[in-house]
Amino acid sequence: MxxxxxxxxxxxxxxxxxxxxxxxxxxxxxxxxxxxxxxxxxxxxxxxxxxxxxxxxxxxxxxxxxxxxxxxxxxxxxxxxxTFAGMAPHSDDPNMIVCGAGAPGISAASFARDNALAGTEFLRGIPGTVGGAVRMNAGAYGREMCDILVSAEVVLRDGSLQTFSLDDMDYSYRYSGLPEDAIVVEATLRGTPGNKDAIAAEMKRIADEREASQPLRSKTGGSTFKNPEGHKAWQLVDEAGCRGLQIGQAQVSEKHCNFLLNLGGATSSDIEALGEEVRRRVKEHSGVDLQWEIQRVGNEA
Structure with a gap:
């Protein structure tokens, strides 16, 4: 450039x-x-x-x-x-924790566990940061950020720092109303009093289930398509015959076919083209219009 x-x-x-x-x-x-x-x-x-x-x-x-x-x-x-990855108990409420937006979701879940707070275990299955999870209402294993978020500190494009309450986020499935250029810098999360050992056991169950069912050791982007109402995206992809489908060095995972893989030399164009071909085949087979969950940004080459 x-x-x-x-x-x-x-x-x-x-x-x-x-x-x-x-x-x-x-x-x-x-x-x-x-x-x-x-x-x-x-x-x-x-x-x-x-x-x-x-x-x-x-x-x-x-x-x-x-x-x-x-x-x-x-x-x-x-x-x-x-410097944006710190975490601390809330100063006024023992059932809340304050997390820097740069902290990984797994770190937030572990911090809540260490403070005997249940309800955030699903963050063990979120492969991004707290800030990213807040922005996209990330979820897994039956829970979403909207279930635990109290508020978020956000820097807007003009440099102002504003507090967004849960209601301000305008959350829906994998969506928030935050401006695209807004940057989450901190989040306050609410848990419920729990037993540390039980919380740890649930986090281990989530980790083991992810390891068994998802290609976590591959070059992947995580869950590719949103689950349509009444459907599982992976099942629609599988039923459309796309398991293992390949364009260049991009492939639909055979282990979990809502994951796309870079087998080594894939370009982003290959990966995106593969996703669009999967969408086309699913639409043709089932009539369902899959929507991308993976964010696609930047310019074409």
């Missing part, structure tokens, strides 16, 4: 034309025009306030459930580092 703009000074790390493929699960796709790792919330706020208004901003978490297209991501990609 040609970089011809001067961006605001920052206390964090700002790099141009930075590869994103190493940061996403599929290990494919083009570079970020700019990649910004803010030092703290105020650094992020000041940077966004001073950023040219026509420069787009997009948050990147752990890179699961994501296709970065081969032409790369224009604008500024914001990635929250370790």
């Amino acid at each position: 040609t970089v011809a703009v001067t961006l605001p000074e920052t206390r964090g790390k700002l790099t141009a034309d930075t590869p994103l493929a190493p940061l996403v699960w599929f290990k494919s796709g083009g570079p970020a025009e700019w990649l910004f790792a803010p030092k703290d919330v105020s650094d992020l706020q000041n940077f966004l306030r001073s950023l040219p208004a026509d420069m787009t901003v997009w948050p990147l978490g752990l890179g699961s459930n994501l296709i970065i297209r081969d032409g790369g991501k224009p604008g500024v990609t914001v990635r929250l580092g370790k």
